[in-house]
Amino acid sequence: MKLRDRFGIFFAGLVAGAAAMPLAAHAQDGEALTGPAADYPIVLGEPYMIDGETFTPVDTMNYDRVGYVSADEDGSGGVTGAHKTLPLPSYVEVTSLETGRTILVRLERRGPMTTDRLLALSPGALVQLGASNGTPIRVRRVNPPEDHRAMLRQGGGAPLRMDTPASLVEVLKRRLPDAGSASLRDPRQDSVSGREPDAASIAAIDPSADLAKPPLQSLPVDAEADVNKAGEQADAGENPEPMAQSAEDENEPADPDLPKVDGGRFVVQLGAFSVRDNAERLAEKVEGFIISSGSLSLVRIGPFASREKAAQALAKLRSEGYRDALIQTAE
Structure with a gap:
């Protein structure tokens, strides 16, 4: 061996x-x-x-x-x-x-x-x-x-x-590399191995593009629809909260009306970003805060005094389109 x-x-x-x-x-x-x-x-x-x-x-x-x-x-x-x-x-x-x-x-x-x-x-x-x-x-x-x-x-x-x-x-x-792996997410949120996306990927992205619904940029339109549809079907079985996205506001989730932040040890984390500017935009939108984890910027809301209150915030965030939100214990 x-x-x-x-x-x-x-x-x-x-x-x-x-x-x-x-x-x-x-x-x-x-x-x-x-x-x-x-x-x-x-x-x-x-x-x-x-x-x-x-x-x-x-x-x-x-x-x-x-x-x-x-x-x-x-x-x-x-x-x-x-x-x-x-x-x-x-x-x-x-x-x-x-x-x-x-x-x-x-x-x-x-x-x-x-x-x-x-x-x-x-x-x-x-x-x-x-x-x-x-x-x-x-x-x-x-x-x-x-x-x-x-x-x-x-x-x-x-x-x-x-x-x-x-x-x-x-x-x-068609997205498979010859060896290793490849992300299906927006390169701005590609945090595998804690590495920032390469400069070429960042340069190819429109900085004004919406962050909440990252596109699969290299897929054809019909394939992108298939990927999104499959993800929505999987989430529907696991997270029964309704998605409050209409045709008029599908480009950006609404500002969530969250339970009152009252101190404590529970937070809701919305995402991990390799590009801090993107994390700051999201944190400002949801009135959250940012902590650093290596080269990543983590966007969080809270803290809340109990897991129950954090769960209420989590349900509200997911209903507003933030499907990847997750409860964490404050550090």
Whole structure:
């Protein structure tokens, strides 16, 4: 076994073990965690390097990429996965770009320890997806129902998601790079590995363009419609709050009328931006604030004294079009 492979296996185990420690310690203080509390605390960790490339874990809500899968031979049972930068735990929909089959996966470990693979899946996840090492995939972060989360936490598998239409699969396959991965989101919000988008991508973007509904700029019009429609269908099943977007105001979400900010430890995070000017525009619009996380600017609202009040703000934000908003604990 190559030295790099040995290091990768050792490092993955080390990070996964460290990620599990806060949960185990918390459980020892009382009964085992159940329900939504079992997914907290969320662990990020420090930046690290693979093959000379730095990866910075970050809580990216609008994560949507295509790339290639690898087999996580050291993974636990159940339908789980390893990712380089998303929080642990978090949940993603993984779509095979060979068949269109889509499954829900719980991310529990860091990996894969190679730069040419986007995600590593446990044996159970590979079986459910019908995939093998090197299969092209789409990975999209989601907020699934609690009963589906519980199935994954208990070592089982959640119900299969809606298959991705063949026409959309063909569009997504055209976005695949020869190696590595590619974002399906606006480059201004591309925060994978904590890296800022390259200068050419930024220069090609109209700075006056709307930020709330990032376009897939390199897709044909009909393909862009397919991608947006698929995303809306998936969200509708997981976030039942109505979308208050009419034809007259579809270019920009309305200013949300949020619960009163009253201090506390809970905030609602709307997005992570590589370009600070874009974060400042959104923060001003929603009367929020910005904190820095590495090279990223995080837009947040709050703090709120209780999770219930934060949840009210979250529901309002999502109903106004901010579908990727997420409750966080203030630092």
